[in-house]
Amino acid sequence: MEISFAKKRALVTGAGKGIGRDTAKALVKGGASVIAVSRTQSDLDSLKAECPAIIPICVDLSNWEATEKALNAIGHVDLLVNNAAVAILKPFLEATQEDFDKSFDVNVKAAFHVAQIVAREMKVRGTGGSIVNISSQASQAAIEDHAVYCATKGALDMLTKVMALELGPHKIRVNSVHPTVVLTAMGRIKWEDPENAKYMISRIPLRKFAEVEDVVNAILFLLSNKSSMINGALLPVDGGFLAS
Template identity: 45%
Template structure:
């Protein structure tokens, strides 16, 4: 068994920014043949050149566009569901339309992409691996995160159902559950010490994650080295959810 991804074709959603962008780079470094979904056409064009990736600009909440994208999809060996949004509000201020947007992207769209990817793998007889990028918010209550916590808990539940249904087809399904991950956006969002320090105090390792500390566990779960791992929800949180 090895940790390399040579000759494996892997689709990554949300690949043009944040964790998804780092996952794309990490998988490319490990030899994967990439298919990238995202909304930033300029960034996708750059990744097409720099990583040799096959690209598709689309909004994954448009199920018709997703289905069309899969019409010409080559055989897949893996999928990373990384596209997601977060809208934060205290529960007394939460808006129905914001909850609908969060669930539409983080849950429904991920389920539709997974459906199409699984059909592709089964049609081509490819045993595959699917990794859902969830969050510590699926495992612990976070103030102001009602919609986000609910959506990521739903993603973990989806992981378990997919594991049960797709396992007999040779397809493994797992989640990773990161803590705050220092993408450029997160660095700005957590720059205020009054916000940052209480969260750091709750993480036994005393620091936030780097994007690569999320990307490499994702790569491991996609790889042959994880061939007997399915249905797992893996905290990448420095111990945050241990208490």
């Protein structure tokens, strides 16, 4: 299935590493003009070196005012990937107010804010668009030491549904993807150890973790016109974890 993003402008948050970085590169390869957002300048510099066409923006999305300043003048955006996130994993009784606030500021509030900025302009232009929020299997399944993270992703799921409901009449589709453990560079450090991986793998019917490409392909599909009748969907990329 050929997917083209020619003449489209895309914004990807959390584009410095992992899923966001590979999504930004895939969109460029598909013909899109891509704005890559990260809070780490060195990651943007290396991404720019790989893909000179990318437009980098360095901003901490948990800062509402800085985000407004950085994104309000970027012009029109057809495609948005809300990928920026933090994962602070602690037992429920050990999680702190700081952990809670930081997690919700990035995983929910920043996604909400960036989508508002982009969708307002989409509505004014009247040409529609597609937004994909990156959620997690942890939004729908309780996982030990993930109390705060699970809560943020559950909130993001409901935000996705309400956005789909309210923005759909303006030809703006909103969906989310829900990966299992993804073998990013950082993910491999923990999860390639068979002892660490044993329990989680046992809960995945396909008995394997996701590669970054698996998630990127799902994102590209939901962004594209190939999914033009899909709106408000929560798409698992989890090898059957949520079905078991």
